Amino acid sequence: xxxxxxxxxxxxxxDAVLVNExxxxxxxxxxxxxxxxxxxxxxxxxxVLAKSNVDRKKIKYAMLGxxxxxxxxxxxxxxxxxxxxxxxxxxxxxxxxxxxxxxxxVKAVGxxxxxxxxxxxxxxxEISPLDEDELRKxxxxxxxxxxxxxxxxxxxxxxxxxxxRAKEILQEVLGEIPISLSHEIGSIGLIERENATVLNxxxxxxxxxxxxxxKEALEREGVTDAKVFLCQxxxxxMSIDYAMxxxxxxxxxxxxxxxxxxxFLSNLENAMVLDVGxxxxxxxxxxxxxxxxxxxxxxxxxxxxxxxxxDLISIGLGGGTIxxxxxxxxxxxxxxxxxxxxxxxxxxxxxxxxxxxxAVRLGLAEVGDKEKVKELPIEFAERAYAxxxxxxxxxxxxxxxxxxxxxLVLVGGGSIIVGEKISGVSQVIRPQxxxxxxxxxxxxxxxxxxxxxxYSLSEMTREEALKDAKQQATNEAIKAGAxxxxxxxxxxxxxxxxxxxxxxxxxxxxxxxxxx
Amino acid sequence: xxxxxxxxxxxIAVGAALLGTGGGGDPYVGKLMAIQALQKNGPVELMEVDExxxxxxxxxxxxxxxxxxxxxxxxxxxxxxxxxxSLQNYLGKEIFAVIPIEAGGLNSMIPITVAAEKKxxxxxxxxxxxxxxxxxxxxxxxxxxxxxxxxxxxxKGNSLLLNTxxxxxxxxxxxxxxxxxxxxxxxxxxxxxxxxLKKAGIRNIVSYSAKxxxxxxxxxxxxxxxxxxLLKATGGYTLFKGKISDVQRRTTGGFVRGEAHIDGxxxxxxxxxxIDFQNENLIARRNGKVVATVPDLICTVDAHTALPIxxxxxxxxxRVFILGIPCDKKxxxxxxxxxxxxxxxxxxxxxxxxxxxxxx
Numbered sequence: 001x002x003x004x005x006x007x008x009x010x011x012x013x014x015d016a017v018l019v020n021e022x023x024x025x026x027x028x029x030x031x032x033x034x035x036x037x038x039x040x041x042x043x044x045x046x047x048v049l050a051k052s053n054v055d056r057k058k059i060k061y062a063m064l065g066x067x068x069x070x071x072x073x074x075x076x077x078x079x080x081x082x083x084x085x086x087x088x089x090x091x092x093x094x095x096x097x098x099x100x101x102x103x104x105x106v107k108a109v110g111x112x113x114x115x116x117x118x119x120x121x122x123x124x125x126e127i128s129p130l131d132e133d134e135l136r137k138x139x140x141x142x143x144x145x146x147x148x149x150x151x152x153x154x155x156x157x158x159x160x161x162x163x164x165r166a167k168e169i170l171q172e173v174l175g176e177i178p179i180s181l182s183h184e185i186g187s188i189g190l191i192e193r194e195n196a197t198v199l200n201x202x203x204x205x206x207x208x209x210x211x212x213x214x215k216e217a218l219e220r221e222g223v224t225d226a227k228v229f230l231c232q233x234x235x236x237x238m239s240i241d242y243a244m245x246x247x248x249x250x251x252x253x254x255x256x257x258x259x260x261x262x263x264f265l266s267n268l269e270n271a272m273v274l275d276v277g278x279x280x281x282x283x284x285x286x287x288x289x290x291x292x293x294x295x296x297x298x299x300x301x302x303x304x305x306x307x308x309x310x311d312l313i314s315i316g317l318g319g320g321t322i323x324x325x326x327x328x329x330x331x332x333x334x335x336x337x338x339x340x341x342x343x344x345x346x347x348x349x350x351x352x353x354x355x356x357x358x359a360v361r362l363g364l365a366e367v368g369d370k371e372k373v374k375e376l377p378i379e380f381a382e383r384a385y386a387x388x389x390x391x392x393x394x395x396x397x398x399x400x401x402x403x404x405x406x407x408l409v410l411v412g413g414g415s416i417i418v419g420e421k422i423s424g425v426s427q428v429i430r431p432q433x434x435x436x437x438x439x440x441x442x443x444x445x446x447x448x449x450x451x452x453x454x455y456s457l458s459e460m461t462r463e464e465a466l467k468d469a470k471q472q473a474t475n476e477a478i479k480a481g482a483x484x485x486x487x488x489x490x491x492x493x494x495x496x497x498x499x500x501x502x503x504x505x506x507x508x509x510x511x512x513x514x515x516x
Numbered sequence: 517x518x519x520x521x522x523x524x525x526x527x528i529a530v531g532a533a534l535l536g537t538g539g540g541g542d543p544y545v546g547k548l549m550a551i552q553a554l555q556k557n558g559p560v561e562l563m564e565v566d567e568x569x570x571x572x573x574x575x576x577x578x579x580x581x582x583x584x585x586x587x588x589x590x591x592x593x594x595x596x597x598x599x600x601x602s603l604q605n606y607l608g609k610e611i612f613a614v615i616p617i618e619a620g621g622l623n624s625m626i627p628i629t630v631a632a633e634k635k636x637x638x639x640x641x642x643x644x645x646x647x648x649x650x651x652x653x654x655x656x657x658x659x660x661x662x663x664x665x666x667x668x669x670x671x672k673g674n675s676l677l678l679n680t681x682x683x684x685x686x687x688x689x690x691x692x693x694x695x696x697x698x699x700x701x702x703x704x705x706x707x708x709x710x711x712x713l714k715k716a717g718i719r720n721i722v723s724y725s726a727k728x729x730x731x732x733x734x735x736x737x738x739x740x741x742x743x744x745x746l747l748k749a750t751g752g753y754t755l756f757k758g759k760i761s762d763v764q765r766r767t768t769g770g771f772v773r774g775e776a777h778i779d780g781x782x783x784x785x786x787x788x789x790x791i792d793f794q795n796e797n798l799i800a801r802r803n804g805k806v807v808a809t810v811p812d813l814i815c816t817v818d819a820h821t822a823l824p825i826x827x828x829x830x831x832x833x834x835r836v837f838i839l840g841i842p843c844d845k846k847x848x849x850x851x852x853x854x855x856x857x858x859x860x861x862x863x864x865x866x867x868x869x870x871x872x873x874x875x876x
Contacts, residue, residue: 088589088590090673094592099552121698125698191587397759399833
């Protein structure tokens, strides 16, 4: 028997699971997430291995979904000094790189930016030829001063030539420095794509230390024969090499692990997933087996970006949400007792009324001591519950794309506070092992590759463009560690571009396959 | 004379996006440019129309083309000055002040940038009082002002001076030139004298935009109902409150046409609204009956925040509030309705003022 290990770092807990090759759960554990994140990961790893007692040489895959990258950006720590090279002059001079960034984050990545001639029009024509001499001069200038480079060229999602050529020239002078190219990171919207690319470049070192730390910890525990992967935010995995090229794609992999885990546990390819934690809940969508992606700009650490992120709605309602009465009105949150729920909630002998107490009082859940909530007026509990229900109903409705009722999968430790009847939901599913859906999502994940770019149909037919995109996505999946035999196209979307005259079409394709 | 500072720019961006009636593009890039220009040059003077001398030359500054291109190919920042300077040279007369051509997300911001950099006043006026997609759709056109001579300029340094026989030719030639020049250009257009502006312009539109943005911002800050504040600031009509139940879009000839379906909530429970749009919102129907049409303003805002939602940003499940605001009376003339009424956009609907459709 071979085994897979999955670890997921959450805001409150770090979960670890071990599954066998039939994808059956062998052991699971929850430990508190630590401030440095890594200590909690090592502890979870240690405990789940001790608990399962399997032959450690038989663990063939180890997956980690972690918040290291997000934390590094939020704390402005461990970020690489990064040079930003924007190719687009004379266009784009009106807004300098990093202009809307928080000052402390600018300081953390250094304020090295250059604008040079080059870039493309929406239909692929050159704005100006790439200024290669200038690029060589810049390379000499930044040599030894930066650890990472971000290259962004105007309309590179249409034509990536200038970015690719810039990389060649930079490597001639700088050797093996990490270089992030914007067309591989984000989509149309220069400022947002540039921001995402700079963050990616700044995270390279974080990805390296995280991955190495995990590998060393595995070896210390005697897990020496496992292939190691990091989770990315589309619910799939990436190899360590790939993760070091695209570390930004690890951001928000927690919710996507939950969504994948929920899909796996419920056997549903299309459903809504509600993951209830202690303080907040996330609602996402599983669409054809993968988490649905958001198409709008997302702020990270105070910076507007447009790289791929899961489509999520978060609401301030969890198991520990505080319920109170103010001026005759019932108030739900927004504050929560969080991880202190086991001391502070009424049912656990505490003094604070929480969402969990309301659910227990109404007989919807059985946790703690229900005698302790007997004094809570039933009418008050009903009003609070109606409010909670309203919040869930509205969020569910917001994430849907059509009127059709859909099934809802409930996961997460706090999900006992959710009732059976929700508007627009055909069926509420509470799978077994719902508490560790996220770590399971990590353990069972596949690897994927994706392409999102604009094709000009003046040079090729729509079919040729789709074929090219599918091939590129497949190649990406293989690069990320998928078995070439098993790669399938799982998602195709093509949208003609609004406001753009001519025949431009945006094509997004995702391919996924099993681990090699 | 009022001054436009950074806070006022933020307010104008929100107010103008509302008056953009779903169109006009995302003001984000324009706002960054305007704020950068103000930080460098100090606040901009906002001048009343009546303060402009009759024989002073005023020129609208705007972006033309696809907002999607502009957010990717950010301007060099010099093209609009090239357009202004070329036009000024051609006319052989100093430009006295800058004016906005429309109240829309992006084009509310460009003229502020120009005024700041050129150290010229911005006149509190525009040619639409809202947003429209074509060059001849301005009140200046109704009063016989010619769009040309106009100058289009791109970031590469190309500029083009147009002299045309009428404003429809201007639209057609300029639109095609825009594509060749890269999909997004800056324009100096409809040069006119103070005396024409006083007749043909829509007054106080910049301060009106700022007032709307400020009302929403302050209500949200003070915990008051921002929708109430918005109604009070605009004097508009409540057309509907509901939840978006379906959005259909199709791209035809570079424009996004479509319909939004909205299921009523609260006092509108059980009722249905549909909105037809072509970049901007054009026709609103409640239970099949027309309750507002272009050129009156049909504005969609988030029911919680009162912040405007563009037609591109409409999504299933959003709670929205629909507001109808009477357009400027210049649009209600025969020529106005011919230029921008429902029939111009291809709808077999007669224009009836929003206040008549919603009285009692």
